[in-house]
Amino acid sequence: MQAEAAPSPVLLAVEGVTKHFAGVTALSDVSLDVRPGEILGLLGENGAGKSTLLKILSGVMPPSGGRITFDGAEYTPSNPQDAKRLGIVTIYQELSLIPTLTVAENIFIGRAPTGPLGLVSWRRMEEDSRAITARVGLAIDPMTPVSALSVAEQQLVEIARALSLKSRLIIMDEPTSALTETEVQRLLSIMDRLRKDNVAIMFVTHRLEEASAICDRMTVLRDGRLAGHLDRQGGPIKLPAIIEKMVGRAASELYARPAQRAVAGDVVLSVRGLRTVRDPEAPHAIVLDGVDLDLKAGEILGVAGLVGSGRTELARAIFGADRIAAGTITLDGKPIAPASPADAIKLGIGLVPEDRKHQAIFAALGILVNFSVASLGRFSNGFGFMAERRERDALSGFRKMLSIRMASAEQAIEGLSGGNQQKVILARWLARDPKVLVVDEPTRGVDVGAKAEVHQILVQLAARGIAVMMISSELPEVLAVSDRIVTMRRGRITGEMPGVEASEERLMELMALDRQDGREQEGQAR
Amino acid sequence: MSIADEQSQRGGATLAKLLMSFGPLLFLAALVVVFTVLKPSFIDPINLFNITRQISITGLIALGMTFVILTAGIDLSVGSLLAFCGMVAAVVAKGGAANTLSLSTSGTQGYGWFAALLAATVVGAAAGGVQGLAITRLKVPPFVVTLGGLTVFRGLTLTISNGGPISGFDASMRWFGTGLIGPVPVPAIIFAIAAILCHIVLRYTRYGRAVYAVGGNAEAARLSGLRVDRILVSVYVIVGFFAGLAAFVLSARLNSSEAVAGIGYELTVISAVVIGGTSLFGGIGSVGGTVVGAALIGVLQNGLQFNNVSSYTQSIVIGLILILAVAFDRWLKSRVRR
Numbered sequence: 001m002q003a004e005a006a007p008s009p010v011l012l013a014v015e016g017v018t019k020h021f022a023g024v025t026a027l028s029d030v031s032l033d034v035r036p037g038e039i040l041g042l043l044g045e046n047g048a049g050k051s052t053l054l055k056i057l058s059g060v061m062p063p064s065g066g067r068i069t070f071d072g073a074e075y076t077p078s079n080p081q082d083a084k085r086l087g088i089v090t091i092y093q094e095l096s097l098i099p100t101l102t103v104a105e106n107i108f109i110g111r112a113p114t115g116p117l118g119l120v121s122w123r124r125m126e127e128d129s130r131a132i133t134a135r136v137g138l139a140i141d142p143m144t145p146v147s148a149l150s151v152a153e154q155q156l157v158e159i160a161r162a163l164s165l166k167s168r169l170i171i172m173d174e175p176t177s178a179l180t181e182t183e184v185q186r187l188l189s190i191m192d193r194l195r196k197d198n199v200a201i202m203f204v205t206h207r208l209e210e211a212s213a214i215c216d217r218m219t220v221l222r223d224g225r226l227a228g229h230l231d232r233q234g235g236p237i238k239l240p241a242i243i244e245k246m247v248g249r250a251a252s253e254l255y256a257r258p259a260q261r262a263v264a265g266d267v268v269l270s271v272r273g274l275r276t277v278r279d280p281e282a283p284h285a286i287v288l289d290g291v292d293l294d295l296k297a298g299e300i301l302g303v304a305g306l307v308g309s310g311r312t313e314l315a316r317a318i319f320g321a322d323r324i325a326a327g328t329i330t331l332d333g334k335p336i337a338p339a340s341p342a343d344a345i346k347l348g349i350g351l352v353p354e355d356r357k358h359q360a361i362f363a364a365l366g367i368l369v370n371f372s373v374a375s376l377g378r379f380s381n382g383f384g385f386m387a388e389r390r391e392r393d394a395l396s397g398f399r400k401m402l403s404i405r406m407a408s409a410e411q412a413i414e415g416l417s418g419g420n421q422q423k424v425i426l427a428r429w430l431a432r433d434p435k436v437l438v439v440d441e442p443t444r445g446v447d448v449g450a451k452a453e454v455h456q457i458l459v460q461l462a463a464r465g466i467a468v469m470m471i472s473s474e475l476p477e478v479l480a481v482s483d484r485i486v487t488m489r490r491g492r493i494t495g496e497m498p499g500v501e502a503s504e505e506r507l508m509e510l511m512a513l514d515r516q517d518g519r520e521q522e523g524q525a526r
Numbered sequence: 527m528s529i530a531d532e533q534s535q536r537g538g539a540t541l542a543k544l545l546m547s548f549g550p551l552l553f554l555a556a557l558v559v560v561f562t563v564l565k566p567s568f569i570d571p572i573n574l575f576n577i578t579r580q581i582s583i584t585g586l587i588a589l590g591m592t593f594v595i596l597t598a599g600i601d602l603s604v605g606s607l608l609a610f611c612g613m614v615a616a617v618v619a620k621g622g623a624a625n626t627l628s629l630s631t632s633g634t635q636g637y638g639w640f641a642a643l644l645a646a647t648v649v650g651a652a653a654g655g656v657q658g659l660a661i662t663r664l665k666v667p668p669f670v671v672t673l674g675g676l677t678v679f680r681g682l683t684l685t686i687s688n689g690g691p692i693s694g695f696d697a698s699m700r701w702f703g704t705g706l707i708g709p710v711p712v713p714a715i716i717f718a719i720a721a722i723l724c725h726i727v728l729r730y731t732r733y734g735r736a737v738y739a740v741g742g743n744a745e746a747a748r749l750s751g752l753r754v755d756r757i758l759v760s761v762y763v764i765v766g767f768f769a770g771l772a773a774f775v776l777s778a779r780l781n782s783s784e785a786v787a788g789i790g791y792e793l794t795v796i797s798a799v800v801i802g803g804t805s806l807f808g809g810i811g812s813v814g815g816t817v818v819g820a821a822l823i824g825v826l827q828n829g830l831q832f833n834n835v836s837s838y839t840q841s842i843v844i845g846l847i848l849i850l851a852v853a854f855d856r857w858l859k860s861r862v863r864r
Contacts, residue, residue, distance in 0.1 A: 346751075351749060360749070364742060365742045384732045
């Protein structure tokens with residue numbers, strides 16, 4: 001940590017930066033600074049202006065006003081290459097590695113070390129790569145193709161590449177969103193090591209716990225403006241302080257446990273001995289290993305599990321999206337065997353999938369089309385013509401009920417914020433009056449304010465008698481809305497308890513019970 | 527972003543959005559103006575109806591191709607399939623594959639125009655269905671399956687016709703290619719009716735919604751309960767049907783089914799769809815756009831011919847216009863996104 005007496009000189013200084021797009025102000029008078037050897041957290045809800053600021057810093061676009069200096073000199077990159085050359089590297093959520101090339105080739109792409117004849121010196125490239133990957137704690141053969149690495153490892157390769165470019169400021173955009181808990185810890189410790197090597201890091205994240213654990217200082221944006229700076233004073237920056245800056249209201253309003261509801265319900269969905277087999281096309285997918293589960297009408301069942309616990313696979317198996325090898329599923333007492341999502345949907349099951357962009361939304365299509373796609377039969381007449389009036393009325397009903405903020409039914413859904421997109425997807429299923437609704441990571445990529453709204457919606461649905469199964473890796477979320485909680489680990493259910501009796505510690509223990517031996521097996525497999 | 531911000535952003539983009547929906551149409555209007563200035567007789571109704579007759583063959587196939595491209599697919603076999611269906615129509619119309627070369631009269635052994643039309647469209651639809659099944663069941667990409675189809679159907683055509691044309695149909699069949707209703711050529715009327723039907727299907731039916739959804743995001747469509755494979759097969763059936771219909775009209779117009787008919791048509795057809803603003807990545811596009819795209823190519827060909835530009839030069843110009851039209855479209859869209 002920096003000594004208070006001699007703060008190191010500022011490396012990057014952003015002063016009063018503003019950005020307008022076609023009459024909209026995306027950033028207004030934002031200032032921040034980053035010093036060598038520190039980690040600055042950049043936080044804010046979706047739409048707060050983080051991405052715009054990142055794009056400016058990484059040279060994707062120029063600011064409309066304000067001044068940026070890097071290492072004392074005016075910083076005006078005209079493209080991302082400029083930014084890299086000057087020593088600022090941005091690592092985006094969507095990694096930019098080329099999967100078919102090796103780790104070494106990716107690190108040295110465009111600047112491979114050459115031998116006497118001007119040919120690529122593979123040996124030097126391998127040796128140099130080994131040295132650099134070691135710095136980020138990555139112990140793999142540099143000649144491995146990147147496609148064989150996990151997302152976490154690929155991220156480390158990107159960081160290694162940034163280091164090999166002698167970067168002095170590394171900007172990481174949501175680096176932990178696709179990582180498991182163990183991988184997150186590893187990344188944080190590597191960030192800490194880089195900090196000691198005097199590298200400056202700007203850490204953009206949604207995950208407040210991680211930010212609090214690692215950041216020296218934080219800059220919080222809200223609605224394109226600076227909401228404030230937070231400083232580590234003796235201990236980590238406290239979450240409520242961050243949340244208050246982000247949303248402009250007290251944290252106690254979020255994650256407030258709803259009053260314990262009288263959970264009525266008969267068992268609607270019952271799963272016994274559910275097993276899946278390894279799909280040769282997706283060898284990394286988790287195999288369900290005998291799952292027993294009951295879901296009652298009007299309850300919210302929280303399914304807590306880490307990435308790789310089989311939680312998503314459970315949802316997909318129930319929904320008919322993956323093949324089942326053994327076991328039974330009964331719905332209202334009758335055995336069912338959905339062979340496709342279409343079958344499951346007809347039976348009254350809905351799924352809000354985990355990866356909204358790739359599995360749920362039709363990005364370029366209008367909100368109306370996105371809304372009604374699962375209910376085309378209900379919104380059309382006997383001749384197959386759409387009953388558009390009925391369809392629009394239904395959408396506007398849900399728009400009010402779920403307070404979806406949108407301009408028109410024709411607006412492309414990609415123009416909505418993550419939270420509003422998710423509400424449209426929820427409306428898609430509500431239009432079918434499902435008996436069972438499975439929601440997988442319902443608030444992923446949803447900003448803090450809208451999260452509470454999504455939770456409220458889930459509670460309302462359960463109150464209407466729908467059996468809701470909510471899968472989530474965010475424990476505060478599981479605790480906040482679940483009437484009952486089961487934990488999963490390696491394709492099995494490892495525990496069950498009423499929501500009121502659960503705590504983060506207990507759940508975490510059940511989710512990660514034998515993580516140690518799990519990791520060993522993984523190591524052997526590799 | 528607040529609602530007010532979003533609204534002001536929309537305001538700023540309205541002009542560009544308007545241009546975007548009418549971009550190809552503006553391009554078409556500009557071409558008509560240019561050709562009229564160069565040679566005023568271009569705008570003569572006789573010439574304009576001539577153009578509609580010229581575009582109706584590839585236009586019909588382009589309507590079917592719009593469905594295919596909306597699902598992010600492609601069909602390269604349509605030119606060969608057209609020739610094959612034309613040959614089927616000829617065999618049925620004349621009651622055999624022998625090329626008598628005689629203009630048939632009431633005494634021929636054939637089965638008449640209706641049977642010929644039915645045969646051509648059913649065979650076309652079935653051929654499309656087979657390709658669709660190969661795409662969905664064997665999981666071979668559409669590009670490869672239909673590239674294979676391009677060769678197979680040409681080979682079949684040459685086999686049944688023994689390489690030569692089959693000519694000479696009766697007047698009732700020829701009417702579909704050469705007839706007029708008032709001043710309007712019959713092929714143009716067939717094209718117009720087909721275009722309106724396709725527009726209605728894509729815009730107002732449940733099936734149309736499903737086509738857009740599958741093209742927009744096949745995985746999301748599957749997880750929303752759509753039978754993605756069935757929809758994919760169906761679009762190849764549709765384009766096959768239109769290849770058959772176009773084959774019938776072409777044979778009727780030429781009074782002959784040629785084994786070498788339709789070579790390179792797939793490129794004209796795909797150009798028309800793409801110029802009309804349908805995205806090769808699926809999910810975006812419209813029948814209206816395709817009609818404009820087909821008209822644009824027709825006007826260009828006719829206008830160049832009218833000004834005595836050689837057919838060699840015509841290909842160069844049309845190729846460049848294809849690239850320019852799409853570049854213009856991309857540019858407009860990038861302006862809207864900002």
